[in-house]
Amino acid sequence: MTEKEIYDKLETIINTYLPEDVSKNAIQADSDLTKELNINSSHLVDIVLDVEDTFNIALTNEDMEKLHTVKDAIFIIQSKLI
Amino acid sequence: MNKEDIIAQLPYSKPFLFVDLLEKVSENGVIGSYTFRNDEMFYSGHFKDFPITPGVILTECMAQIGLVCLGIFLQNNLISNTENSPSFHFALASSEVEFFKPVYPKEKVLVTSELVYFRFQKLKCNVKMENSKGQLVCKGVLSGMILKE
Numbered sequence: 001m002t003e004k005e006i007y008d009k010l011e012t013i014i015n016t017y018l019p020e021d022v023s024k025n026a027i028q029a030d031s032d033l034t035k036e037l038n039i040n041s042s043h044l045v046d047i048v049l050d051v052e053d054t055f056n057i058a059l060t061n062e063d064m065e066k067l068h069t070v071k072d073a074i075f076i077i078q079s080k081l082i
Numbered sequence: 083m084n085k086e087d088i089i090a091q092l093p094y095s096k097p098f099l100f101v102d103l104l105e106k107v108s109e110n111g112v113i114g115s116y117t118f119r120n121d122e123m124f125y126s127g128h129f130k131d132f133p134i135t136p137g138v139i140l141t142e143c144m145a146q147i148g149l150v151c152l153g154i155f156l157q158n159n160l161i162s163n164t165e166n167s168p169s170f171h172f173a174l175a176s177s178e179v180e181f182f183k184p185v186y187p188k189e190k191v192l193v194t195s196e197l198v199y200f201r202f203q204k205l206k207c208n209v210k211m212e213n214s215k216g217q218l219v220c221k222g223v224l225s226g227m228i229l230k231e
Contacts, residue, residue, distance in 0.1 A: 040175070041173075041175075041203075041204075041227050041229070042173075042175035042176065042204055042225060042226075042227050044202075045201065045202045045203070045204040045227075046204075048201075048202060049199075049201065059202075061202065064202050
């Protein structure tokens with residue numbers, strides 16, 4: 001799977017949990033999921049669970065601690081897909 | 083961890099504690115009960131001259147038994163081997179509840195919660211409440227976060 005394919009799928013997942021006052025255009029590689037996109041801790045878990053289902057991978061608590069930005073998520077997904 | 087320990091660790095007190103007794107606790111869920119007192123603070127205003135337990139209080143009762151009691155049990159299982167258990171607090175994340183029967187003062191309700199998942203500190207449960215006749219009072223899906231200090 002290319003990075004673009006991963007990004008597109010991830011963007012769709014994140015968009016589901018964006019607060020109403022944050023537009024889809026705000027999702028950038030550097031975006032901090034909680035601090036900039038205003039995703040709460042509960043929806044961050046929802047995103048991770050959706051990522052697990054979509055990419056058929058499993059994330060650990062350590063992965064979760066490293067997950068801050070969209071780029072972090074792509075890196076974690078890539079490392080699991082190898 | 084026994085049932086009394088769990089109740090002792092609840093972060094609520096009067097007039098906002100809605101757990102009397104836990105009948106069963108396991109990794110998969112809890113069963114607990116609460117009897118609404120005649121003089122609960124909200125009865126004087128809900129409704130005027132016609133006391134009925136508010137739906138938000140029934141939801142709160144389901145959350146305290148179904149989410150927080152189970153959360154304390156699961157969290158303590160995770161950290162049972164460490165000497166100093168870190169303190170944590172609870173935040174309700176979402177609730178979707180349907181209501182079927184009214185609950186009047188002095189009624190006892192039984193809350194049954196079944197774990198859907200507990201991952202990355204998020205706890206999600208299917209929860210139902212029954213009255214003393216075994217009739218379904220309300221049911222729904224509740225989720226909350228267990229936040230470490």
